[in-house]
Amino acid sequence: xxxxxxxxxxxxxxxxxxxxxxxxxxxxxxxxxxxxxxxxxxxxxxxxxxxxxxxxxxxxxxxxxxxxxxxxxxxxxxxxxxxxxxxxxxxxxxxxxxxxxxxxxxxxxxxxxxxxxxxxxxxxxxxxxxxxxxxxxxxxxxxxxxxxxxxxxxxxxxxxxxxxxxxxxxxxxxxxxxxxxxxxxxxxxxxxxxxxxxxxxxxxxxxxxxxxxxxxxxxxxxxxxxxxxxxxxxxxxxxxxxxxxxxxxxxxxxxxxxxxxxxxxxxxxxxxxxxxxxxxxxxxxxxxxxxxxxxxxxxxxxxxxxxxxxxxxxx
Numbered sequence: 517x518x519x520x521x522x523x524x525x526x527x528x529x530x531x532x533x534x535x536x537x538x539x540x541x542x543x544x545x546x547x548x549x550x551x552x553x554x555x556x557x558x559x560x561x562x563x564x565x566x567x568x569x570x571x572x573x574x575x576x577x578x579x580x581x582x583x584x585x586x587x588x589x590x591x592x593x594x595x596x597x598x599x600x601x602x603x604x605x606x607x608x609x610x611x612x613x614x615x616x617x618x619x620x621x622x623x624x625x626x627x628x629x630x631x632x633x634x635x636x637x638x639x640x641x642x643x644x645x646x647x648x649x650x651x652x653x654x655x656x657x658x659x660x661x662x663x664x665x666x667x668x669x670x671x672x673x674x675x676x677x678x679x680x681x682x683x684x685x686x687x688x689x690x691x692x693x694x695x696x697x698x699x700x701x702x703x704x705x706x707x708x709x710x711x712x713x714x715x716x717x718x719x720x721x722x723x724x725x726x727x728x729x730x731x732x733x734x735x736x737x738x739x740x741x742x743x744x745x746x747x748x749x750x751x752x753x754x755x756x757x758x759x760x761x762x763x764x765x766x767x768x769x770x771x772x773x774x775x776x777x778x779x780x781x782x783x784x785x786x787x788x789x790x791x792x793x794x795x796x797x798x799x800x801x802x803x804x805x806x807x808x809x810x811x812x813x814x815x816x817x818x819x820x821x822x823x824x825x826x827x828x829x830x831x
Contacts, residue, residue: 520827523634527626528820530728534735548736555733559726560624561696564644566719568700569711571641578645580772585646585782586653588765593619593657596756604749608665613804614749616658617794617811618756623650624693625734626819627785629727634827639781646782648697651793656684658797666801738816741795741809750810754790757815758822762787766829780830787826789815 537543596618597611606614621627623643631639659680688694703711711719743750765786769779795808 520831521824524824524827527630530731531735534732535738538736538739548733552733552737555730557692559722559729561692562719563723563726564696565700566723567640567644569703571704580774581778584768584772585765587768588761588786589619591764592756592761596753600749607669609669609803612661612665613798613808614753617790617808618753619761620654620791620794621786621788622791623785625730626788629731631781631784634784635777635780638777642778642781643785652688662797662801741812743810743813744806746807746810750807750814753811754814757790762826783826783830787823789819
């Protein structure tokens, strides 16, 4: 257990450092935003590009990995939506935000550093394969469901599926992570071999600062997601996020016969705190912002315990 804690604790300690730096005013909030922008636009894309460019897939199919992970997402999202609607008596819009908050893991800012430390390169390859469709699929699902819920709750028309898909596709085409995934896979299958020595040195140095920068920047942004309102519902969604989602992914990964590194990678990343995308969708549709913010903060505060448990189980 001590070895597991050595891998997990630094991840959350770096988040705590970022939070304290912002909370005490040691660094301005704008600095945290700038650091997060550097991580999102340069550091993480560089790490993803290098991982995929140098990966040895050896004919491994991604479909079982996707089925295991998104099967868990579907079960958890559905459970969160139904609990919010039928147990807490909330409307369909809150139901969508609740479901999304319980099923949208922070795979990028926390998942990548955690998997890199705990599983290694094989785990990063698995996570990169997951990220290839994670953001597009989750954002399309969240947007379509919120469009439907808004039309039902607020009345009026809703945008067509084609319009929604065009908007999401446009946004994703400019997303640095999607671009890095595309170029990394293209380089891998091109047969060009290893990266040139000078370029590899630069890429390695940028990739080396990714984990710490991502976690500290995340901690600095937590001030934007205070725990307030919807506490009972948020607590239940946090339990679904930290326990139900990884449990279902774990079970499906074993049923589908995924390798040990790939199983560890997708279970660990499914166990991390909720990502900010749930809050982005809530803000876009002006419903459930406080719920999404509370789930983000609660899962981040308590995540060190549950993530350590899953890391121990997987070890």
